Amino acid sequence: MAFPSKDPCFLPLWQNGPFPGAFYHFPGTQNGTGGFQKSQSPITTGTSVIGVQFKDGVIISADILGSYGSLARYRNLERLIKVNDNIILGASGDYADFQCIKSYVERKILEEQCLDDGFSLKPKALHCWLTRVMYNRRSNFDPFWNNFVIAGLEDGQPFLATVDKLGTAYKDPVIATGYGAYMATPILRKAYEENSQMSKEEAIQLIYKVNQVLFYRDARSFPKYHLGIVTKEKGVEIQGPIDVESYWGPAIL
Amino acid sequence: MNLLIENGKGNLPDYEVQGVRKVNFNPYSDNGGSVVALAGDDFCVIAADTRLSTGFTIHTRNQDKLFPLSDTTILGCSGCWCDTTTLTRLLSARMQMYKHEHQKEMSTPAAAQMLSIMLYHKRFFPYYVSNILAGLDENGKGCIYSYDPIGHCEKTTYRAGGSAGALLQPLLDNQIGYKNQEDVTPIPLTQEKAIAILKDVFTSAAERDIYTGDGITIKIITKDGIEVSSFALRKD
Numbered sequence: 001m002a003f004p005s006k007d008p009c010f011l012p013l014w015q016n017g018p019f020p021g022a023f024y025h026f027p028g029t030q031n032g033t034g035g036f037q038k039s040q041s042p043i044t045t046g047t048s049v050i051g052v053q054f055k056d057g058v059i060i061s062a063d064i065l066g067s068y069g070s071l072a073r074y075r076n077l078e079r080l081i082k083v084n085d086n087i088i089l090g091a092s093g094d095y096a097d098f099q100c101i102k103s104y105v106e107r108k109i110l111e112e113q114c115l116d117d118g119f120s121l122k123p124k125a126l127h128c129w130l131t132r133v134m135y136n137r138r139s140n141f142d143p144f145w146n147n148f149v150i151a152g153l154e155d156g157q158p159f160l161a162t163v164d165k166l167g168t169a170y171k172d173p174v175i176a177t178g179y180g181a182y183m184a185t186p187i188l189r190k191a192y193e194e195n196s197q198m199s200k201e202e203a204i205q206l207i208y209k210v211n212q213v214l215f216y217r218d219a220r221s222f223p224k225y226h227l228g229i230v231t232k233e234k235g236v237e238i239q240g241p242i243d244v245e246s247y248w249g250p251a252i253l
Numbered sequence: 254m255n256l257l258i259e260n261g262k263g264n265l266p267d268y269e270v271q272g273v274r275k276v277n278f279n280p281y282s283d284n285g286g287s288v289v290a291l292a293g294d295d296f297c298v299i300a301a302d303t304r305l306s307t308g309f310t311i312h313t314r315n316q317d318k319l320f321p322l323s324d325t326t327i328l329g330c331s332g333c334w335c336d337t338t339t340l341t342r343l344l345s346a347r348m349q350m351y352k353h354e355h356q357k358e359m360s361t362p363a364a365a366q367m368l369s370i371m372l373y374h375k376r377f378f379p380y381y382v383s384n385i386l387a388g389l390d391e392n393g394k395g396c397i398y399s400y401d402p403i404g405h406c407e408k409t410t411y412r413a414g415g416s417a418g419a420l421l422q423p424l425l426d427n428q429i430g431y432k433n434q435e436d437v438t439p440i441p442l443t444q445e446k447a448i449a450i451l452k453d454v455f456t457s458a459a460e461r462d463i464y465t466g467d468g469i470t471i472k473i474i475t476k477d478g479i480e481v482s483s484f485a486l487r488k489d
Contacts (some may be wrong), residue, residue: 131335134335135338139378143280167339168307168334170305172314172315181310
């Protein structure tokens with residue numbers, strides 16, 4: 001920094017740039033200059049979250065494993081949370097970051113309940129808010145290492161969307177994160193395209209089948225999962241842990 | 254012993270914790286997408302594909318990348334999607350602030366200048382977005398502004414941008430700009446011809462560019478308003 005003025009009236013020419021006459025350091029390249037390290041990598045991670053819309057609601061699921069690299073370390077984690085009566089939030093990626101976001105969301109919900117105005121957070125609003133939180137963190141090179149899935153009912157209509165660690169956000173009737181993006185999306189998309197008006201039971205069946213596929217091929221998965229279902233009739237239901245049947249006979253050769 | 258020496262660090266491979274691996278963080282991602290805009294004397298058309306992808310993964314086949322800023326201005330974006338959402342959010346907020354302050358909509362050239370400034374403001378941590386702004390100017394004439402990620406702005410009458418930009422621009426040069434053709438008299442672009450060319454160029458782009466496909470949304474801006482239509486592309 002060549003001539004950084006201490007004058008409060010001083011306005012920088014631009015954000016994040018070099019001062020006139022100074023060399024420029026690209027953001028995120030200075031290591032060890034501050035007292036803490038930014039942008040670590042994920043430590044305890046959860047694998048895929050999958051979700052699909054059905055006739056009168058949305059269903060998502062996530063297994064209950066917390067992996068420590070290749071070590072299957074925590075075998076009973078809940079990666080789906082009920083946000084309020086019409087939103088479920090699912091997370092893959094770093095579990096500590098998820099717990100942090102979870103506490104933010106819980107505070108948000110509490111503050112809103114305290115208003116007691118009869119309004120509650122809608123899935124679209126939560127999705128948008130999460131987008132901003134994630135984008136701000138990535139812009140500070142200190143991302144929340146997660147991929148969130150938001151499922152809910154927006155004015156009675158099914159809503160399914162996702163946000164990743166960069167703040168990349170989109171909504172789609174079919175969503176799968178992590179390895180599920182490669183293995184679950186094709187199955188879910190095919191099922192959804194054949195019958196977008198499937199019943200809740202059909203959707204539960206479909207999710208079970210997809211979890212089975214993921215358990216067979218994703219080495220960081222687990223044969224127990226939680227189900228999160230949002231419908232107009234029953235509101236939010238979190239079920240589980242549900243067991244996945246598997247057959248490994250040929251594997252013992 | 255041999256195993257210890259072979260393994261370099263003197264650890265048995267089985268005892269190495271593969272747990273925590275350092276991952277590099279890249280704040281940008283290339284989410285693909287193409288935008289094409291064509292301007293006529295009293296209209297402007299802009300189209301963008303609807304595929305949102307990263308590498309070989311298609312996130313969604315139905316993502317609108319055209320953002321109406323006013324009744325006569327539409328912005329088409331492609332590139333880093335998280336930057337796109339942030340940029341367009343900021344833009345529409347500033348469009349609204351202008352409206353409340355001046356009791357009128359911002360004109361397309363003004364919006365174009367504002368966008369350039371907003372992009373350059375992030376010169377050293379840019380929005381990685383390829384923008385094409387299409388609209389009608391104060392005289393009702395079609396105009397197009399295209400940008401690079403750090404705010405360089407150029408006014409044109411036809412432009413292709415995004416992942417298939419380099420593929421499509423020469424085609425437009427030839428078909429719209431009558432470049433490298435001999436003995437032809439340029440005729441002013443009509444809406445019908447513009448739409449036909451748009452559909453053709455996107456179909457061609459979807460053949461060769463894996464980041465472009467699934468479908469396009471077309472928006473036609475005239476003094477009477479904005480007309481929206483869509484067109485399917487190959488989904489592979």
